[in-house]
Structure formats: structure tokens, C-alpha cells
Amino acid sequence: MTRSLFGRLALYLTAIVIAIYSAFPVYWMIVSSTRAPQAMFSSSSLWPGPFTGEYYSNLLELTDYPAQFINSLTVALITVVVTMFFSVIIAYAVTRQRIRGKKVIVASMLYAYMFPPLLIAIPMYTFFTRIGLGDTLTSLVAAHLTMTLPLGVWFLWGFFKNMPFELEEAAMVDGCTRLGAFLRVVLPLSLPGLLTVAIFSFLLSWTDYTFALIMIGSDANKTVPVGLASMIGSFDLRWGEIMAGSTLIALPLFGAFALLSQYFIQGMSAGAVKG
Amino acid sequence: MSSKATFALFLIIGLLVTLALIAAPVVYAISLSFYTMDSFVADPEWIGLANYARVLSTGAFWNALGNGLVYSISTILLQVVIGIGMALVLNQAFPGRNLVRGLSILPYLLPTVVIVLTFKWMVDGSIGILTKAIAALGLPPIHWFESPQAAMASSVMVSVWLWTPFVTTAFLAGLQTVPTSLYEAAKVDGTNAIQRFYHITLPMLKPVLTVVVLLRAVWTFNKFDVIWLLTGGGPVGSTEHLAILSYTTAFTKFDIGGGATIATLSFLFLAISVFIYFRIFPLDEEES
Numbered sequence: 417m418t419r420s421l422f423g424r425l426a427l428y429l430t431a432i433v434i435a436i437y438s439a440f441p442v443y444w445m446i447v448s449s450t451r452a453p454q455a456m457f458s459s460s461s462l463w464p465g466p467f468t469g470e471y472y473s474n475l476l477e478l479t480d481y482p483a484q485f486i487n488s489l490t491v492a493l494i495t496v497v498v499t500m501f502f503s504v505i506i507a508y509a510v511t512r513q514r515i516r517g518k519k520v521i522v523a524s525m526l527y528a529y530m531f532p533p534l535l536i537a538i539p540m541y542t543f544f545t546r547i548g549l550g551d552t553l554t555s556l557v558a559a560h561l562t563m564t565l566p567l568g569v570w571f572l573w574g575f576f577k578n579m580p581f582e583l584e585e586a587a588m589v590d591g592c593t594r595l596g597a598f599l600r601v602v603l604p605l606s607l608p609g610l611l612t613v614a615i616f617s618f619l620l621s622w623t624d625y626t627f628a629l630i631m632i633g634s635d636a637n638k639t640v641p642v643g644l645a646s647m648i649g650s651f652d653l654r655w656g657e658i659m660a661g662s663t664l665i666a667l668p669l670f671g672a673f674a675l676l677s678q679y680f681i682q683g684m685s686a687g688a689v690k691g
Numbered sequence: 692m693s694s695k696a697t698f699a700l701f702l703i704i705g706l707l708v709t710l711a712l713i714a715a716p717v718v719y720a721i722s723l724s725f726y727t728m729d730s731f732v733a734d735p736e737w738i739g740l741a742n743y744a745r746v747l748s749t750g751a752f753w754n755a756l757g758n759g760l761v762y763s764i765s766t767i768l769l770q771v772v773i774g775i776g777m778a779l780v781l782n783q784a785f786p787g788r789n790l791v792r793g794l795s796i797l798p799y800l801l802p803t804v805v806i807v808l809t810f811k812w813m814v815d816g817s818i819g820i821l822t823k824a825i826a827a828l829g830l831p832p833i834h835w836f837e838s839p840q841a842a843m844a845s846s847v848m849v850s851v852w853l854w855t856p857f858v859t860t861a862f863l864a865g866l867q868t869v870p871t872s873l874y875e876a877a878k879v880d881g882t883n884a885i886q887r888f889y890h891i892t893l894p895m896l897k898p899v900l901t902v903v904v905l906l907r908a909v910w911t912f913n914k915f916d917v918i919w920l921l922t923g924g925g926p927v928g929s930t931e932h933l934a935i936l937s938y939t940t941a942f943t944k945f946d947i948g949g950g951a952t953i954a955t956l957s958f959l960f961l962a963i964s965v966f967i968y969f970r971i972f973p974l975d976e977e978e979s
Binding site for chain 2: 424427428430431434435437438439441442444445448456457460462502505506508509510512513518520521524525527528529530531532533534535536538539540541542543545546550558561562565566588593594595598619622623624625626629630641642644645648653655658659662665666669670673677680681684
């Protein structure tokens, strides 16, 4: 398709505006996290530097950040594993069988998309406090599962629906049991779908602030988003450290995105994502 | 294990997990709304519909519902318009397109906390980069959070930035399913780009748009953390929506029954709205 010179220029310009609009805050966060304290106040240069590693070393040595990072990672990894395990089982049972009980699951998962977070958080917090498990990472994992499980089931449901039944039947004719066919044929073929579910479960759990704010009370059990947000409440605002902390939460996500962008986009296009 | 037993096992596990994690909390929340409880360990006392009568008769509830609607509707309109615009641009061929597409998703990957903190840093009263840029242009300083209107506008702005990639990505995926032959035929008929957008692109993408708007509407209405972190619901309740009201009622005033009541009403309102939405914009019958 041929375009006029003017048309092409306008297109490039808009593309540049989109890139800056989307990426500048991220860029600025990273630049600020490495800019020396004096320059933070005086310099308004958009280029990075003068550099310092001071904020990162303060954050890692003087604050609870490393412990919170471990908490976040623990919660997110457990959430991912549990989500994958149950959503595969549920989605498979729901797609391959016409039985009673199926409707309950599907309808619950659909409604779960609409639940206000407080509708889950208030009873969960009450329940876990009453059984003596208030303020634990376990209770936070349970809360995160209410977001990730519906997502996993919905996404894999669509995935299994498009997988021909003949594949398993062929395996079963060859002497596999149903479970064997599921484990040896269906699961390996679902790997891309499983990966998408894993990525989004991780993303939801890792970035969650709301549930972590409610379920966790003690500093020792805080996850990074809550820990970082409480830094802004303190009287002296240490922007350098706050931006360093922000960069460190975001980095794993950027890394994952760079490696697995096709799965991110697949998941987002499927509308499987809650935010 | 027989095929039937495998399925039965899977289904039982599925039902149990669904009941424990999805159904039980909601049933518990709704039952809490019929009780009064002034701490999380106190014994609940049955009061019937008294919480509902109390909540519905306060101005705070209606104020929060109104704020939530203003916030959700303006956020959705803006992100749909900006998202579609970005998708149309990113669907054109230009050098570096994949890079720009990747960058355009960045906001969606970031934790809300990071977005809010970075925004607050950029508009910091004395040394924020936006504050400096505005001063350099000779414009009067903007007080982002101090007036009710400004606080609402800031909340909407940050939310639009955060969620536009969702619309862009969904729309971009949809654009790729529109056959190019349609555009070519329309071009032969002498239509211009704007006519082609209204008469081909939009109708073809209506199903995508219907779902995207619905999902975004539900999640925006429920979103707690953006506004909570930005404004805390202030100044003087001007950005307090139902999620924040429910949170402060239950967790700072320790009126657990009241908080549960607000959450339940909020869900009820959403469920009714979604029902009406489907009446107006029916989804094409998909097998389900």
C-alpha cells in the first residue's frame, strides 16, 4: 500500500507518541532509582545519571524489602502451582463430561469474575482470624486462589474444548487408561495453555495489593506491594528508595514478558485476564 | 482406574475446591451482612435487615455509588477510545512496530502500587518531573489531589493509562480477523478511511467490543487499590467508591456487618447491571 509522505510522517509520529506515553513512566522510574541524591533535586535532565547504587543498597540492607520479596515470591509460586493443578482437573472434567455438578462449577466461576474484592476479603479474613490463621501467608494464598482459579478454569476450558477428543480415544484404544491418556496425551499438548495460566496467576498474585493489605498485618509477613506502599506513608519521603523498590518488583515481570510475550498476548486477547 | 472413576474423582475435587474457595466466602459474606459484629473475633449477633436499612439510609453509600459510576464510566469511555485509536495505529505497517506493540503493553504488566508510586513521584510538588515540565512551560502548577474534581480526574487518568493496553490488545487481535478483501472492495467503491472504519471495522469488531467493555466495566467498578493508594478516597469522600467504603467500614471502623452489607449491595448492583447489559447487547449465541 502506498502512502503519501505526509501520511507516513504522521504515522511514525503517532507511533513515537504511543511509545513514549506507554514507556516513559517506566523509564523514569528506572532513571530515578539510579540518580544520585543531589541530582534528584537539582537536575531535570531526562538522560540517566549521575549514577548511584545507594538506594538499592539502602533498600536491601536497611529495610524489610528482601524478606518481603521472599514472601511475595513464596505466595506467588504456591498460588501458581495450586492454580495449575486444580484448574487443569476442573477444566478437563467440565469439558469432557456431561454430568450434573458441572453447571455449578461453571456458573460459580462466571460469577467469581464479578465478585467485589471485599466480598471475598471480609469473610476470608474473618474466617482465618477465627481459626487462628489470621495474618499468615497461607490465608493470602487462599485469597489469591479466588482470583486465579476462575481465570485458569476459564482459559483451560476454552483450550480443552478445541482439543479433539479423538486424541485421547486413540490413546485409550492403544491401551491407555483415561488417567493415562490425560497425563500422557492431553497434558503435554496443553503446555502452551498451562504456561499462559501460570503466567497470569503469577502476575495476579505478584502484583496484588488489595488482598495483601487486608490479610496481612505484621511487617514480617508483608508482601512487596504492601511494604512499598507503606514507605510512602512515612514522614520523610525517600523517592530514590521507593523507585528502586518499584523497579525491583517490576523487573521479574519485564523479564517474563520479554521471554514469553506470545503467551501474554494470547491470554490478554482471550480476555482471560482480570485486572 | 476406569474412565468413569477418573472423571468422578476430577469432578468431586473440582466441586469441593469451587465450593470452598468461591461459594463459601460469598455465602459467608452475605450471612455476615445480617449480623452485627464489632470485631473479627466477637460473637456475631443476628439483626436481620438492620444493616441494610442503616447503610441505605446514609449519604455515604449513595455518594460512594455515584463516585463509583463517575469513575467507571469515564475510565471505560476514555480507555476504549484511546485503546481503539492505538490499535488502529499499531495495525499499520511501520519500522519497529513490534517494539512499539511490546511497549504499549507495559502499563498492564506493572503492579498498581508501582504505577501509583511512580505517578506520585512524577507529580511531586517540588521536584517531580511533570511539575518541572509544567513550570518550564510557564503554566500554573496543578494540584493533582487537592480538589474533589482534580482527585477524581487523577484517579481516572492513572486508571486509563493502566488499562488501555487491555483494550488495545483485544482490539488488535480482532482487527487481524477482519478479511482484507472487505477493505479492498470498499476501496474500489470509493470510500475513505473514516467510512471504512465505521462501516467495516466497527461492525466486525462489535462482539469483541461488547465483551471488552463488559469485562472492563465490572473490574473497574470493583477496583480498590488504584484510588485507595492515590487518594485514600479523599478529599472529603470525593473519590470514595463502594470498594473503599466497604473496606473502611469493616477494617477501620470494625463494623464488619456494615462492610459485608456494602460489599453485598455492590455485587447485587453489578449483577443487575450486567443482566441489563446483556439485554441491550446480546452476545451472539456461543456454545457453552
